[in-house]
Amino acid sequence: MSMIDLMKTRRSIRSFLPKPVSDEYMIKILDTARLAPSGGNRQRWKFIYVNDPQVLRMIKNCSPGFYGDAPAAIVVGLENEGSDPSSVIGLLDIGFAAENILLAAHALGLGGCAVGSFIAVAVKKVINAPDNFRPVLLFSIGYADKEPPMPSKKKLSEIVYLNEYGKGWEKLEEV
Amino acid sequence: MSETFDDRYFDLTMKVLNYAMEFVNQPSYASLRMTDVLQSLVDISAEIEGVERKEFYASVKAKFRDRKLMTTKQAEVDFLNELLTLYVEEWRRRK
DSSP: OOHHHHHHHOOBOOOBOSOOOOHHHHHHHHHHHHTSOOGGGOOOEEEEEEOOHHHHHHHHHTOTTOOSOOSEEEEEEEESOTTOTTHHHHHHHHHHHHHHHHHHHHHTTOEEEEEOOSOHHHHHHHTTOOTTEEEEEEEEEEOBSSOOOOOOOOOHHHHOOSSSTTOOOGGGTTO | OOOSHHHHHHHHHHHHHHHHHHTTTSSSSHHHHHHHHHHHHHHHGGGSTTOOOHHHHHHHHHHHHTOOOOOSHHHHHHHHHHHHHHHHHHHHHHO
16 A cells, blocks of 8 residues: 555554554554654654553553553653753654554554543553653554544645635645 | 453542543642542442452542642642552552
């Protein structure tokens, strides 16, 4: 499948089959996250791969937005963020890595969902993270139980302007 | 993922604790109300068949008994963090 097709067919998966994910696949997914762009190539992210069912259980207890019994999860966060004024860049970096994680999972026949609703202090305690680590996103990863349909998306003409804010681009009318 | 009733009850009470933590910085009583629900669940735990962690819930109950009046948000945050530590330590002990 082409990259564009992968992007067009990826869905957020919140219901999983009780089938484990191989370490080989998880390493491939994590490697694509490693290669994501980061501001100044600082790579301040850390990825905690969770495959222990007991740890997964506790992560779920601390994450109201974590749906489904995924056999694997990834906690992504920033290290040594401190009061760095460029920390918004760190968050954007994690966004780049996040998309790589979700697309790589989809390319391997897996599915996942980014989870932003979790109690960071609780997740930190569960994974034994140091004080200088801030969890930013969680991912559930596994084999999809069902493929949800494409959710409603705005038309391109509603969100893209040509040269000036608010000026429509006639070529987009039919997309 | 949870198998025993005891685990399921532990997970339920821990989720309630996390909901209390989720709302703690909002300008409402939602966090305090969730904390009250947790206290009630802990209070009745000794009477529920299948709940095995009697000592653990007794320690959580003691923490509630010693709770001081929550006059600031920070006091609430600190109290909930203490409860969280009890939960994570209990989970780690049994893991």
